[in-house]
Every structure is written in C-alpha cells, then in structure tokens.
Amino acid sequence: MRLDIVTIFPEYFGPLQLSLVGKAIQRGLVDVGVHDLRRWTHDRHRTVDDTPYGGGAGMVMKPEPWGEALDELLLDPTPDQAEPMLIVPTPSGERFTQEYAHEWAAEKRLIFACGRYEGIDARVMEHAASRMRVREVSLGDYVLNGGEVAVLAMVEAIVRLLPGVLGNPASLVEESHAPGHDHLLEYPTYTKPETWRGLGVPEVLLSGHHGEVAKWRRAQAEERTRSRRPDLLG
C-alpha cells in the first residue's frame, strides 16, 4: 500500500517511523511519502492561504498549490493502475469509523490532504472528484487545529489492519469496534500479579472455566457499553 500525505507541517509525521507503523514501513508493507504543500507555491512568501470570499473569521487554503500537488502525485502511477482515493480530514466530514479503516486498508493508494486554518477552498475537492474518489472525514465532534493529528490517527487505524502488520492477528478479532462484535466495547483486562495494591482479579478469570470466562466477559462488555456508549446498542 502507498500512502501520500500533503501538509504544511511535514515534521508532524516523524512519529510514523516509530512502533508498529514504523516497522510496517521498514518491512515494505506500506510506503509513506510526506510532501510539503509549500513545494507547490511560487511566490517569495510561499503563501498557502488567503481571506475567505463572503467574509468571516480566519483564512482559507488557496486552491492553486493543492491543485498542483495533486496533479503531480497523480503523475506517479499506482501499481495496477488502481485509482487512488483522496482523504480530506475535516471536522465537517462524515465520521471516520473502524468500517472505513477496513475498507481503506484494502486500497492500493491513499492520498491524505491536511487542511489548516478554516479549511481548503472547496473547489479542490470538487475538481479532485472528477479524477478520483474523495472522502471528507472527521474523527469526532471536537475541533483540532488541522488535519495532521487526524491523519496520524487514521494511518495507524488503517496500517495495523494490513496483513502481516500485527504480530498476533487474533487481537483484531476481539477488540472494541471489530466487525461482527455486536458493537460492544471491549471487556476489562487483567494480568499478574493476582493482588495489586489490595485489589484482586475477578475470581472467574482464575477459575480455568472457559465457558464461564466467556460469559463474564460478554456481560462486562454489555454493561460497559450500556454505561459508556449507549448509542452503540440497537
């Protein structure tokens, strides 16, 4: 899988070299290109923003650098001529979910466009949609200063699903938000020691009764979901 990230803060993506995603890059399971949007500016100040038509607070990202950036990235062909997908993080997007992570993990190439300020001139997405699939997505109902942190989160959610990335793929099966998991949050987990600061581990987990353990975990997952995320229950 090939990932291209366009941003005015390439340094944000240094941490992609760490941990599981970094290992996936080293092993050639994923190829990541981080590109400075200012490379596609032509003025002395390398301007990427301007005032909004119609007035209002803040600045809008100018379309020209984005248009040239996407033109150039599209010149670099994707293996098997697969059509790339453009992902634009924005608090006004559709909600990014684990389902999207699974869908996008099956793509050959994703291009992430990180907006800053009050967003990117809407014609960039309109024009790009004539050449590739475009998805504007939000992580949740809160506002970040730009798309960079959202892209880090989405890249991690996607790359960990690629075949061969996780040491133990069984951990994908039981986790919260896993498909076929009845939309339940994960049950609480414990490890040694058996007593810690006066707190014990639930008896049933020490019992060796696999059926009882499974029943207890299911009940815990249901109770957690009811109290923390009732919206996930039907």
Ligand code: 6GU
């Ligand atoms: Cl995807 N972008 C920004 N700027 N803020 C957000 C977000 C995305 N998701 C939640 N807040």
